[in-house]
Amino acid sequence: MKACNSCGKCCIKYSDGGLAASDADIEGWALFNPDIHRFVKNGEIWMDPATGESIKRCPWLTLQPAKGKNTQALYTCDIYRDRPEDCRHYPTSIEEMRRDECEMIEVRDLRDPKKAQRDLDKLMSDSRPPLG
Ligand code: SF4
Numbered sequence: 001m002k003a004c005n006s007c008g009k010c011c012i013k014y015s016d017g018g019l020a021a022s023d024a025d026i027e028g029w030a031l032f033n034p035d036i037h038r039f040v041k042n043g044e045i046w047m048d049p050a051t052g053e054s055i056k057r058c059p060w061l062t063l064q065p066a067k068g069k070n071t072q073a074l075y076t077c078d079i080y081r082d083r084p085e086d087c088r089h090y091p092t093s094i095e096e097m098r099r100d101e102c103e104m105i106e107v108r109d110l111r112d113p114k115k116a117q118r119d120l121d122k123l124m125s126d127s128r129p130p131l132g
């Protein structure tokens with residue numbers, strides 16, 4: 001299992017109507033982060049504050065240009081410390097990573113998905129309960 005390389009695939013895929021925030025996230029934003037809370041409507045994220053419609057691309061996803069010849073552009077999250085529960089919990093399973101072509105996954109993880117799940121759970125232990 002490699003470290004996340006900020007390829008942005010997960011954010012791009014799930015921010016098109018596939019993300020949920022917990023009630024605690026939404027209450028916290030309402031109290032302390034009104035700029036984030038503006039993008040919530042009827043408990044759903046991310047909604048355009050002007051039109052009330054769902055936004056296709058997460059408004060907090062920023063592409064940082066490559067800094068040199070041998071580097072690649074990276075995606076960063078502008079609200080990383082306050083990101084919603086779904087984002088904090090990702091990646092959750094090896095199957096999900098395989099399906100999403102997450103770049104953390106290695107060939108040996110696919111050969112032994114049970115061990116890979118344990119490794120992933122350990123890696124994510126500060127963010128979510130274990131799955132495996
Ligand atoms: S809130 Fe942050 S982590 Fe979640 S989809 Fe947007 S950019 Fe990605």
Ligand code: SF4
Binds near residue numbers: 003100
């Ligand atoms: S798809 Fe995987 S490697 Fe790419 S940003 Fe998401 S967690 Fe990181």
